[in-house]
Amino acid sequence: MFDAAIVGAGPAGLSAAINLKQLGKDFIWFGSAGGGKVAKSELIANYPGLGLVSGGEMDRRFAGHAAALGIAPEDKLVTGIMPLDGKYMLLAENQVYEARAVILATGAVAAKGLPGEQEYLGRGVSYCATCDGFLYRGKRIAVLCASPCYEHEAAYLAQLAEETFFWPAYPASALAGGGLTRLSGPIARILGQDKVTAIVLADGTEIAVDGVFCLRSAVAPAVLLPGLPMDGPHIAVDRQCRTGLAGCFAAGDCTGRPYQIAKAVGEGNVAAHALAEYLADAGKA
Template structure:
């Protein structure tokens, strides 16, 4: 049995492991994919205190080395269930582990459009990351779906590469930063498609066009594009725990800044918790808070 099992080896989970190891607790970190979480997709992090420029990959590698160097054990298995009790049982596809306390730090995923062919066309024109995949669309026509800051920044980034960028938004105005909206309006090759959503993907081995429906008039327009960047927010990965842990309406774990959930001994850290700001620095902060709360719980 471990003192603490951490689910997720992103910035929140690995920071929790660091704090727990420094409190001399035994720690197992279970990760379904690879360590680092979504930050590995970021080429250059510019807002982490005292590290003005670091790539997401370097950040992840350093964090991983720090946590494992302190003695945290990291195993790559997907957690399917937590069973509550005086000791907690964590079930993966391959094994079953037990611990005195559990920290859930499973982060979030890109929200999908949920339309036909979307899954099959990922990597064949449909993308959720403009900085990752923008280079494939040099001098081509692309569309961005979304109205928040990510969508606006994606459109601006793509406008430097692509011939035309259609920015499709289901509302009539943007909720993102005004400065970014103004910068977009100055770009000749960005075309706004407002009050509309993408309703169909047209493909022949790769995406060739999309259909966009105007939600006020019902009019359907076909746009010839090679790329569609979906930036309609993120969604937490709390499905395996929803029967046990109280979630908020949006599916995030209902826990405050102390990271304490409705189940004693189970804590939540990072993007999967109810919070107003989801950033690298807030994920790391959650890791520290959750580990501290877990250590207190164990020695209660």
């Protein structure tokens, strides 16, 4: 069992990881190194100490900092977290991990996902192409793709499925061909009975499908960890980055505005220190 699990490898997750390392904690860190929102920023001028930098340069410096400390995120998407007997069970790509405490640094994702998403999770809704794709061989699926970096997963799914209805949630996507139909607008909700039966587009169009893949950098907090107290679209935290669940901390954009790198880095630091204090107190009890 790990002392801690960090979910997310943006600035908040990185800052938490650097600090947990310095604090001598044994932790697992989930997320995709690089290629996230920082790397996509054109220029950043307000992160003290780096002057005027491109997002790519800042991303390299962040990754280099982690590498110098001998830490790197596991490139796995955490799709479920469950509190159990004073610890947490995390599910990532069909493997289960145990940790005494958790830091959520999942970024600014929609708090609840699509209507129907949580309801049909595991019953037609999936977050992981490589885990669940084979279930939809020869079937009809919808794919919500949040970023170009998931297009290879969408292409993989399109090869397996008979028909793939594709919605890229960003301006331009060149993905086409082979059983792939571009939707005319965003997916508004997911319908089903025992299992997913259809998607509904924003204009009301209903399309029958057997499954829906939501390819995103992170799962919506309320789906990831049911029962986690929210504050509107954000995870509710106090000044120590403690959430409403003992041993669960949150940092960065997922805790609210301003969506700023410096704020995320500061909260990652605070969350790591609060987590260390939590483990020390739990050790005494």
